[in-house]
Amino acid sequence: MAFALGFGVWDLGFALYKSRMATPDLRYPIGEFRLSATTTPATRSDAIAAIAALPEQMRAAVSGLSESQLDTPYRPDGWTVRQVVHHVPDSHLNAYIRLKLAITENNPTIKPYDQEAFAQLPDQRLPIDVSLSLLDALHARWTTVLRALTPDQYARPLVHPEIGQITVDYLVHHYAWHSRHHVAHITRLREREGW
Numbered sequence: 161m162a163f164a165l166g167f168g169v170w171d172l173g174f175a176l177y178k179s180r181m182a183t184p185d186l187r188y189p190i191g192e193f194r195l196s197a198t199t200t201p202a203t204r205s206d207a208i209a210a211i212a213a214l215p216e217q218m219r220a221a222v223s224g225l226s227e228s229q230l231d232t233p234y235r236p237d238g239w240t241v242r243q244v245v246h247h248v249p250d251s252h253l254n255a256y257i258r259l260k261l262a263i264t265e266n267n268p269t270i271k272p273y274d275q276e277a278f279a280q281l282p283d284q285r286l287p288i289d290v291s292l293s294l295l296d297a298l299h300a301r302w303t304t305v306l307r308a309l310t311p312d313q314y315a316r317p318l319v320h321p322e323i324g325q326i327t328v329d330y331l332v333h334h335y336a337w338h339s340r341h342h343v344a345h346i347t348r349l350r351e352r353e354g355w
C-alpha cells in the first residue's frame with residue numbers, strides 16, 4: 161500500500177514535470193533564481209564572468225532587430241524587447257550601488273524600486289544604443305569591484321526590505337542569473353518568431 165501510494169505521488173510529480181516542460185513559463189526562460197546552498201570560488205567566478213559578458217551578450221541578442229521587432233513584447237502582456245534592454249541597466253545601476261554600500265557600510269538597508277513604474281518613464285523609449293553603451297560603462301566599473309572582492313567581503317551582510325537579510329554572495333549570484341534571464345527573454349523570442 162505504501163509502495164502504491166509512493167508510486168502514485170511519483171507519477172503525479174512526473175506528469176506535472178512533463179506538463180511544465182510542454183508549456184514553458186515564458187517569464188522564466190532559465191527558471192527562477194535560487195541561491196545554491198554552497199557557493200564556492202568557482203560559482204563566484206562563473207557568476208562574475210556572466211555579469212562581465214552581459215553587455216556583449218545583450219548586444220548580440222538584439223543585433224539586427226528592426227524598430228517594430230524591438231517594440232514587440234517578449235511574451236503576451238510582457239515588456240517589449242526595448243523595455244527589457246532599458247530595464248537591465250536600471251536594475252544593474254541599483255545592483256552596483258547596492259554592492260558598494262554593502263562593502264563600505266555596516267549591514268546597510270538598500271532601497272527597492274518599482275521596476276514596472278521605471279519601465280514606463282520617458283527614457284524607456286530611447287534608442288537601445290543608449291542603454292547598450294550604458295551597460296558597457298557600468299559593467300566595466302562593476303566588474304572591476306567584483307573581481308577584487310575578498311572572501312570576507314562575499315560574506316558582508318545587507319538588508320533588502322522585501323527579501324530580508326542577504327549577503328554580497330547573494331547579490332553576485334543573483335545578478336549573474338538576472339543577466340542570463342533577460343538575455344534569454346530576447347533570444348527565446350527570436351527563436352519562437354524565427355527572427
Ligand code: NI
Pocket residue numbers: 247251338342
Ligand atoms: Ni529584471
